Amino acid sequence: MLVQTPVDSPSAVPFWIAFVATLVCVVGALVSGYRCRRRLHLVFGPAAMVALAFAIVFTEQLVRRYEFPRENLDFHLVFAKSAAALALPVIITGIVLLFRPKVRKLHLVCVWVWLAATLVATGTGFWMFSTGTLR
Numbered sequence: 001m002l003v004q005t006p007v008d009s010p011s012a013v014p015f016w017i018a019f020v021a022t023l024v025c026v027v028g029a030l031v032s033g034y035r036c037r038r039r040l041h042l043v044f045g046p047a048a049m050v051a052l053a054f055a056i057v058f059t060e061q062l063v064r065r066y067e068f069p070r071e072n073l074d075f076h077l078v079f080a081k082s083a084a085a086l087a088l089p090v091i092i093t094g095i096v097l098l099f100r101p102k103v104r105k106l107h108l109v110c111v112w113v114w115l116a117a118t119l120v121a122t123g124t125g126f127w128m129f130s131t132g133t134l135r
Ligand code: HEM
Pocket: 025, 026, 027, 029, 030, 032, 033, 034, 035, 036, 037, 038, 041, 042, 044, 045, 046, 048, 049, 090, 091, 093, 094, 095, 097, 098, 104, 105, 107, 108, 111
């Protein structure tokens, strides 16, 4: 399990900090976005992306210390890569939305598609770790 890493493995603490920060920022981005608090949203939205990037980097550090059945790793990677790619439309439509109010709905669709993909990637990631063993 991810939280029970032994002393000689890299600490899972940075991962959990980045993971919780991502959740907080995503909730903040959703609330501020729906409430039209643009200034606050432009802090939480980009911060959610940065926190997620950190969570991915820390996950990769942990992955290197584990061995997983190849097919489980491949299965998870499909969803992880899709979720990472789907972050781009969120960022692009978000930036365009600053100047063109018409893309509001498109940004919203991109946000929910990305959130769904990220949820599946997170779920398959935790499942993958549950099938891994420390090297
Ligand atoms: C680089 C990242 C992002 C940028 C530049 C951005 C930009 C924007 C802008 C300019 C608005 C309009 C706000 C207003 O007029 O008051 C908006 C709305 C919104 N954004 Fe983002 N955003 C980003 C990321 C996110 C993320 C990560 C989420 C969710 C996790 C999100 C969810 C929303 C929602 C729910 C709305 C309201 C849409 C509606 O009511 O139709 N955004 N965004």
